[in-house]
Every structure is written in C-alpha cells, then in structure tokens.
Amino acid sequence: xxxKTTARATTQERxxxxxxxxxxVHIGLIGFGLIMLYPLLWMLASxxxxxxxxxRAPGLIPETFHxxxxxxxxTALQFPFHHYLLNSAIVVVGAIIGNLIGCSMAAxxxxxLEFRGKRLFFAIxxxxxxxxxxxxxxxxxxxxxxxxxxxxxLPLIVPKLLATDGFFIxxxxxxxxxxxxxxxxxxxxxxxxxxxxxxxxxxxxxxxxLATTAIFTFIWTWNDFFSQLIFLTSPDMYTVPVALRTxxxxxxxxxxxxxxxxxxxxxxxxxxxxxxxQKYLVKGIATTGIK
Amino acid sequence: MSALLQRRPxxxxxxxxxxxxxxxxxxxxGTKRRENLAAYGFLAxxxxxxxxxxxxxxxxxxxxxxxxxxLIGDHSxxxxxNYSRMxxxxxxxxxxxxxxxxxxxxxxxxxxxxxALAMVLDRGVRGxxxxxxxxxxxxLLGGSVAIAILWRQVFGANGxxxxxxxxxxxxxxxxxxxxxxxxxTLIVLNVWTFGxxxxxxxxxxxxxxxxYYEAAMVDGxxxxxxxxxxxxxxLTPIIFFNLVLQIINAFQTFTQAFIVSGxxxxxxxxxxxxxxxxxxxxxxxxxxxxxxxMAWLLLMIIGGFTAVNFLASKYWVFYGD
Numbered sequence: 001x002x003x004k005t006t007a008r009a010t011t012q013e014r015x016x017x018x019x020x021x022x023x024x025v026h027i028g029l030i031g032f033g034l035i036m037l038y039p040l041l042w043m044l045a046s047x048x049x050x051x052x053x054x055x056r057a058p059g060l061i062p063e064t065f066h067x068x069x070x071x072x073x074x075t076a077l078q079f080p081f082h083h084y085l086l087n088s089a090i091v092v093v094g095a096i097i098g099n100l101i102g103c104s105m106a107a108x109x110x111x112x113l114e115f116r117g118k119r120l121f122f123a124i125x126x127x128x129x130x131x132x133x134x135x136x137x138x139x140x141x142x143x144x145x146x147x148x149x150x151x152x153x154l155p156l157i158v159p160k161l162l163a164t165d166g167f168f169i170x171x172x173x174x175x176x177x178x179x180x181x182x183x184x185x186x187x188x189x190x191x192x193x194x195x196x197x198x199x200x201x202x203x204x205x206x207x208x209x210l211a212t213t214a215i216f217t218f219i220w221t222w223n224d225f226f227s228q229l230i231f232l233t234s235p236d237m238y239t240v241p242v243a244l245r246t247x248x249x250x251x252x253x254x255x256x257x258x259x260x261x262x263x264x265x266x267x268x269x270x271x272x273x274x275x276x277x278q279k280y281l282v283k284g285i286a287t288t289g290i291k
Numbered sequence: 292m293s294a295l296l297q298r299r300p301x302x303x304x305x306x307x308x309x310x311x312x313x314x315x316x317x318x319x320x321g322t323k324r325r326e327n328l329a330a331y332g333f334l335a336x337x338x339x340x341x342x343x344x345x346x347x348x349x350x351x352x353x354x355x356x357x358x359x360x361x362l363i364g365d366h367s368x369x370x371x372x373n374y375s376r377m378x379x380x381x382x383x384x385x386x387x388x389x390x391x392x393x394x395x396x397x398x399x400x401x402x403x404x405x406x407a408l409a410m411v412l413d414r415g416v417r418g419x420x421x422x423x424x425x426x427x428x429x430x431l432l433g434g435s436v437a438i439a440i441l442w443r444q445v446f447g448a449n450g451x452x453x454x455x456x457x458x459x460x461x462x463x464x465x466x467x468x469x470x471x472x473x474x475x476t477l478i479v480l481n482v483w484t485f486g487x488x489x490x491x492x493x494x495x496x497x498x499x500x501x502x503y504y505e506a507a508m509v510d511g512x513x514x515x516x517x518x519x520x521x522x523x524x525x526l527t528p529i530i531f532f533n534l535v536l537q538i539i540n541a542f543q544t545f546t547q548a549f550i551v552s553g554x555x556x557x558x559x560x561x562x563x564x565x566x567x568x569x570x571x572x573x574x575x576x577x578x579x580x581x582x583x584x585m586a587w588l589l590l591m592i593i594g595g596f597t598a599v600n601f602l603a604s605k606y607w608v609f610y611g612d
Binding site: 040163230 | 326327329332333334335336337339343344345346347348349351352355362411414416417418420423424425428429431432436438440441442444445449451455483491493494539542543545553554570573574579582583586587589590593594
C-alpha cells in the first residue's frame with residue numbers, strides 16, 4: 001500500500017516535471033522565434049513611422065501612423081514603383097515558363113530515354129550545377145552585348161528556356177525516375193510517340209516537381225540581384241532589386257521610411273508565396289536541399 | 292504475379308530462327324535510332340544552352356583570363372600576366388581573407404544553430420509546423436536586396452541594435468561602418484538564414500529509428516552520449532550535404548556585401564568579398580581579362596573545397612549499410 005502511493009506520487013511528479021520542461025521548451029522556442037522575426041516586424045512597423053521616429057524607438061507600434069511613406073516611396077525614383085514591379089514580374093514569369101519547359105524536356109530524356117552519350121551528358125549536367133555564375137558572367141555579357149541583348153530581359157529569360165538551371169533538371173529526373181515505367185510502356189504499345197508520352201503522361205504526373213521548380217524559380221529570380229544588376233542598364237528596365245539599390249544610393253540617410261516601405265513591398269510577393277505554398281516549400285527543401 | 296510469370300511460354304523455336312532474329316534486331320536498331328533521335332530532340336534546348344550559356348562561356352573565360360580584354364578595342368594574349376598580377380594584388384588577398392573568414396565562421400555557426408533547433412523541434416513539440424515556418428522564413432528572404440537594406444539600418448549607428456543596447460545603457464558602435472565589425476554583421480545575417488539547413492536536418496532526424504535511442508537508454512546512455520553515438524553518426528550524410536551546399540553558397544555571397552557597403556566593400560575593404568572585388572574589376576573598370584582570371588581562381592577554390600569535402604567524407608560520413 002505504502003509503495004503504491006509513493007509510486008503514484010513519483011509518476012505525478014514526473015508528469016509535472018515533463019510538463020514544466022515542455023513549457024520551458026515552448027517559451028524558449030517562442031522567444032527565439034521572436035528574436036528571429038523581430039527585424040522583419042520592426043521593418044514593417046518602421047515603414048509606417050515618420051523617419052525621425054524610426055531612429056528614436058525600437059518599439060513596434062508607431063506613435064504616429066504614417067502611411068505617407070508608401071506614397072512617397074512609390075514616386076521617389078525616376079519611374080513609379082509599379083513600373084519596377086511590372087519589370088520584375090515579366091522577368092519572373094518568363095524565367096518560370098522557361099525553366100518549366102526547358103528543364104522538363106531535358107529531364108524526360110535523362111530519366112526515360114536511352115541514347116548515346118547519356119552517362120557523359122548527365123555527368124556534365126550535374127557538374128554545371130556547381131558552376132559559380134561568376135565564371136561565366138563575363139563571356140555571357142560579351143555574347144549578349146554582341147547580339148544586342150544588354151538592357152533587355154532576354155539574358156534573364158532565354159537561358160532558362162535553354163535549361164541552364166541544371167538543378168531543376170536533376171530535381172525532375174529524380175522525380176520522373178520514381179514514376180511507374182509501366183505507364184509509358186503501355187502508352188508506347190498503344191502507339192504513342194515520345195512527345196505524347198511526355199505531354200500526356202509524364203507532365204501531368206510530375207506536377208509536384210513542376211510546382212517546386214516554379215516556386216523556387218519565382219523566389220530566386222525575384223530575389224536575384226547580381227545578374228539583373230549586370231544585364232539591365234537603364235532605369236526604365238530596372239527590376240525591383242536594382243531599383244531598390246538606386247534608392248539606397250540616392251537617398252543616403254534621409255528617407256528610411258519610404259525606403260523601408262518599398263522594401264516591404266519588395267518582400268511582399270515572396271512572403272505571400274511562403275504563406276500560400278508552405279507545404280510545398282518545406283517539402284521541396286527537405287527533399288532537395290534548395291533554399 | 293509469380294504464377295503469371297511461370298505460365299509465360301518458353302521461347303518459341305520458330306521465332307528464334309535466324310531470319311526472325313535479324314528482323315527483330317533490325318527492328319530493335321530502328322527503335323534505338325528513334326529513341327536516340329527523340330532524346331536529342333528533347334535535349335536540344337539543353338545542348339544549345341550548354342554550348343552558348345554554360346560550357347562555351349566557361350572556356351571563353353579561360354581564354355580571356357590569358358588576355359588583356361577590356362571590352363573596348365582589341366585584346367591581346369598576355370600569357371600568365373593576369374595570374375601573376377593576382378599574386379601581387381593586395382586587395383585581392385584581402386578579399387580572399389574576408390571571404391574565407393566569412394565562410395569559416397558563418398557556415399559552422401549556421402549549421403550548429405540549424406542542428407540544435409532541428410533536434411529541439413524533432414522531440415515531438417506541439418506546433419512544429421508553425422515554429423518550422425517561423426525559423427525558415429529568413430532563409431527565403433535573406434538573399435534579397437530588401438533584407439540587406441534592413442541590415443544596414445539594424446546595425447547602423449542609430450539602428451535597432453543600438454537602440455536596444457541603449458535601453459540597457461550601452462553606447463553601441465555604428466557596426467556596419469566600423470572596419471572591425473562590418474563583416475560580423477554579414478556573418479550574423481548568414482547565420483540568421485539557418486532555416487533551410489534546419490529543415491533538411493529535421494527530415495534527416497526523422498529517418499533515425501527510435502529504437503536506437505530506446506536501446507541506448509536501456510544501456511544507461513545519457514543525452515550527450517546519445518547525441519554523439521547515435522544522432523551524429525547517423526546524420527553525417529545530411530551534415531555533409533548541408534556543409535557542401537552552404538560552403539558553395541557562402542563563397543558566392545555578393546548581394547549582402549554590395550548593399551551593406553554601398554558597392555564599395557568598405558569600410559576599408561572589410562566587406563570586400565571576393566565576388567564583389569571581381570565585379571568591381573570586371574564591370575566597374577572593365578578589366579575583363581583580370582576578372583576572368585579571378586573567376587577561374589574562384590572556380591578552383593570552390594572545386595577544391597568540394598573535392599576535399601568529398602575525399603574527407605570517406606573518413607567521417609557513414610552511410611547506413
């Protein structure tokens with residue numbers, strides 16, 4: 001009897017200890033999450049503060065609500081900000097379409113067809129994934145200058161159509177290899193050619209891989225600065241990142257409010273995608289290791 | 292299924308006759324050729340891209356690295372001059388120092404942070420998807436110009452960090468404009484984006500069978516021993532994968548340094564990353580030959596690191612089989 005009571009007491013104690021430990025873990029995780037997110041929240045809050053107040057208080061709630069930063073930032077540059085948003089949208093949509101077409105075609109050949117030189121070409125494709133853009137950017141610039149493509153969106157879109165993002169080819173090869181081969185064999189017996197197998201069977205089944213490709217192409221291209229800085233030279237062609245950069249240069253210290261307002265706008269689409277496609281994003285990154 | 296296989300008739304002797312065999316072989320060759328053609332058709336865009344956008348420019352930059360090409364006018368072969376100039380270029384040596392410091396400090400910190408939080412989250416914490424999203428978000432935004440702008444302010448003289456320090460009565464520096472601290476702010480920025488490797492660690496931790504831990508517990512192993520004798524060894528493939536990926540990424544860092552320093556790599560070249568210096572030489576002063584030589588050095592460094600990583604992995608990465 002006595003032993004029974006002590007046993008019950010210890011289990012009770014133990015469960016209480018476990019509960020306390022869980023609580024501490026949660027407090028730690030929430031606290032750390034807040035520290036992580038604080039700069040982002042602070043930027044959002046600051047975008048609604050008059051610039052003088054930004055420098056005064058680290059708090060999040062504006063003393064004076066000042067949405068004027070947005071209208072001021074919108075018109076601070078040579079073109080209104082929607083001009084740059086539109087430019088970015090064109091580049092991003094072009095890059096997504098290009099990657100989806102170019103990479104899926106190459107992936108189908110690598111995953112499903114037997115051809116001479118397959119192993120060699122596959123190895124080359126894998127090697128290109130690791131190639132830093134800095135090694136090819138100078139000759140690319142010269143090539144695009146020769147054919148008059150500098151200061152157009154073509155250098156940012158056409159290479160995607162030519163399947164130069166080897167990473168996505170690899171991603172789709174891995175995915176297509178996992179699809180049952182019986183399906184295309186059955187289709188082949190029914191007299192389907194490769195083009196029809198590709199469009200009617202492989203592509204519809206590859207939707208998850210295509211979605212991952214589209215999402216990450218979106219985020220990478222939207223955030224990309226280096227190649228857009230190099231290939232786009234006149235303000236009417238600037239994309240959002242390049243425009244933001246000129247904003248920094250022209251406004252120096254004085255107009256942080258409008259600058260933050262436009263930065264918030266620039267982060268908006270990625271954040272929106274993040275909210276909408278969290279599951280895909282996390283799954284995509286867990287299985288493929290991309291950022 | 293096996294019954295079906297067994298009932299399949301043995302090869303018909305008539306079909307195996309020489310005439311028939313040649314016919315099937317001819318037919319096979321036909322499908323083979325058709326498949327070859329189809330494959331090359333599907334690969335056509337990739338071949339064009341490889342030639343004009345990737346391999347072609349790669350070889351061209353190797354060629355330019357032996358010339359004095361400056362975009363305007365003719366170029367001439369200068370042999371190893373660009374490479375010998377690199378040996379004497381103090382700013383280049385400095386940019387290598389900056390970049391190596393960045394890689395060697397920020398990548399281990401980032402991965403340690405990622406692993407630590409992945410392990411906390413892997414213990415069946417409630418609300419895991421929410422925590423994971425919160426920690427992962429900075430990874431998505433971290434490389435953008437907007438975040439670099441934010442960093443410039445956060446670590447500025449009147450920035451958020453100093454406001455918080457001021458709250459505790461500490462007078463902080465203008466971190467981004469101080470040569471001793473500017474690189475540190477960029478390291479913090481990279482560590483802040485630990486969410487991506489964390490998600491990969493989480494996926495890896497889930498692969499470790501629980502019974503290993505239970506068995507270890509029966510044997511009386513504490514959390515430290517469980518970590519070093521079960522978690523780490525079984526996670527080495529994932530650690531290796533994250534390490535290779537993050538090192539390659541870190542070597543190519545550009546946007547953050549460019550924006551935070553206003554394109555200068557300052558103060559006093561303390562944030563002059565290698566890629567930023569390459570950009571300045573190539574697209575600032577149009578020394579395309581020199582920039583190409585620099586690019587090849589970068590390729591060799593990254594390739595060398597990746598190769599060493601792969602070679603060393605034989606000694607510390609365990610694949611469970």
